[in-house]
Amino acid sequence: MTKDELKQRICESVDRRRSQIEGIGDQIMVNPELGFKEFETAKLVANTMEEFGFQTETGLARTGVKAVLKGKNPGPTVALIGELDSLGVADHPMVNPETGAAHACGHNAQIAGLMGAMMAIADTQAGEELAGNVVFLAVPAEEYVEVEFRRDLVKGGEITLLGGKCELIKQGHFDDIDVAMMIHTHSDSTMKKTGVSTSSNGFVSKLIRFVGRAAHSGGSPHLGINALNAAQIAINAMHAQRETFRDSDAIRVHPIITKGGDIVNVVPAEVTMETYVRGRTKEAILDANAKVDRALRAGAMAVGAKVEIETLPGYMPLANDATMVDMFEQNSEELFGEDELTKVGHRTGSTDMGDVSHLIPAIHPMMAGASGPGHSRDWHISDKEMGYLGPAKSLAMMAVDLLYGDAEGAKAVMENHDPLMSKEEYLAFQEGVFRTEVYDGETGTSEVES
Structure with missing residues (x-):
């Protein structure tokens, strides 16, 4: 099977799984949980992974969930990432009235996309064409909220750093990962269907x-x-x-x-x-x-x-890997047509994907599908095709681009990448x-x- 044929089959699988993928995103949307407390969302992720035949590691940095697909041949390990947590937006129409938690940033779409990518890779038996491993990693606590609660977790010895990916790095869960990516929903009317920055604060x-x-x-x-x-x-x-x-x-x-x-x-x-x-x-x-x-x-x-x-x-500041940006742009063109990617330079928000990007090649692009300002009562998924299915296709297609054949794509990324820090320097x-x-x-x- 050629690489293009495999990618086409993956996209067809995502389309067939549409109702299941959308159901996951919608279910998480109405059941928001704050960082390091995403127990029910993590349970949903683990159950879905196990339904597709994967063994899971759970309770990573309190709530993180991990599954691994091993390719036919040895090679690099690529992590596809989605974030479990929500924000606190007290006046959001779908707020949890007891906790104040609400999904107003799109992490529900990230998990839907991650699960969709996993389903499609499993459905198509893509591992038979890959050299290396694909890690499906649902991570806790990206939104840096309830700071005193997190500080107290540190004092109590339950965690050592206050962000989900930061703590996963500390615990060694990124030690065997060579390349990582995730996709964040955007609601910016000035941006096209997909977008990617050079860096962020x-x-x-x-x-x-x-x-x-x-x-x-x-x-x-x-x-x-x-x-x-x-x-x-x-x-x-x-x-x-x-x-x-x-x-x-x-x-x-x-x-x-x-x-x-x-x-x-x-x-x-x-x-x-x-x-x-x-x-x-x-x-x-x-x-x-x-x-x-x-x-x-x-x-x-x-x-x-x-x-x-x-x-x-x-x-840490985010530094998107340039070689991976090029790959993402090519897939954006395949999925959505020419001239549907906005390159936005430096952004002043922050993400703990920045911490990952200091250690290994990583990318944190954006994809449309939401409306309303982020972190506000008006934010919602308005286009499930873009918000849920688009990320599923793009994540899985990137995994194929990186690991197909002899993993030439991932090897090129790794060869061109100079880490900003060692793990020891970072910690x-x-x-x-x-x-x-x-x-x-x-x-x-x-x-x-x-």
């Missing part, structure tokens, strides 16, 4: 707590230390740094106040905040992070409060980000714990 995360002194807000505010004022000054100080951020570094700092006080007639004694510090390179992120820390200390100093600054590792960097500083604004002294 990474970030570090921060949990911040200002501690003041309570007092009667009307009768004796002079006896208090207003932690909310300290936080407001710190936020303004962050804004004052923005002109120092170089455009080329794509810095994004977006703090929120998660607690602003207790009751209105008491001077706020405790105020908590969260923020990301995003940037195009790890050097730019660390530089901006130091400026944010300076702003936080300034807020505490201004009113004589204390500030606890806990910095946590986030995600040393991420684990080195952990830092807690307690700064006393009255005395100007700090205590630091790494």
Whole structure:
């Protein structure tokens, strides 16, 4: 069987499995689960894999699921990836009212696409034409939410890093993978049916707590230390740094106040905040992070409060592999016609696929099928052909391109790729980000714990 014939049969299989694939995507859409809590979604994935004759590994980084198809001949290992988790969007029409979880970013479509690719590869017995292995990997916790919950998992020894793929790297589940890819749904009306960036931002995360002194807000505010004022000054100080951020570094700092006080007639004694510090390179992120820390200390100093600054590792910047981008573009043309791929340069969001891309060749392209702004109440799958079936076909076709024959495609990708970090360097960097500083604004002294 030629490569083109195999790819055609894969696409036909996806079309035959349409109702099953769409059913998976729809079922996950109405049963959203937040990161590191995707137990029911993981169960659905494992059951589907086992239905098609695969042995599964479950409970990877709490909820991850893995199955492996072995090709007829030995060769490289290609991972096809889908993300299990949802966001928290409280006003989404399909929100879980108990948890606030909602699919407003398309991870339900990723899993539908991953399962569709698995079905088609199994249906066509594609492994008989491949040299190497295909790993179907459903991963937890890409959306970096509920940061305190994840921090507590780290403190409790259940995980060591706060993102799903990051933790899978740490646990060794990417050690035997040579090439990886996934496809993310998009709802951008300015983009064509498919899209791919050159790169995207990474970030570090921060949990911040200002501690003041309570007092009667009307009768004796002079006896208090207003932690909310300290936080407001710190936020303004962050804004004052923005002109120092170089455009080329794509810095994004977006703090929120998660607690602003207790009751209105008491001077706020405790105020908590969260923020990301995003940037195009790890050097730019660390530089901006130091400026944010300076702003936080300034807020505490201004009113004589204390500030606890806990910095946590986030995600590395994404670097899409150029050789794989070319392959994806060719498949986009086969599936959707010429001129249906948008190349968008650098993007300022973040993904833990960036961490994978620092170690091995990886690609994180986008495919239409959704409407409404991402991460909003209006986001939904509006075109199941593009949202569910398109990714299934594209993932499976890429696996064939990489491993068909003697795996010439994967070997070319690997030969042309220069890793940005070794696993040891990556873990040393991420684990080195952990830092807690307690700064006393009255005395100007700090205590630091790494």
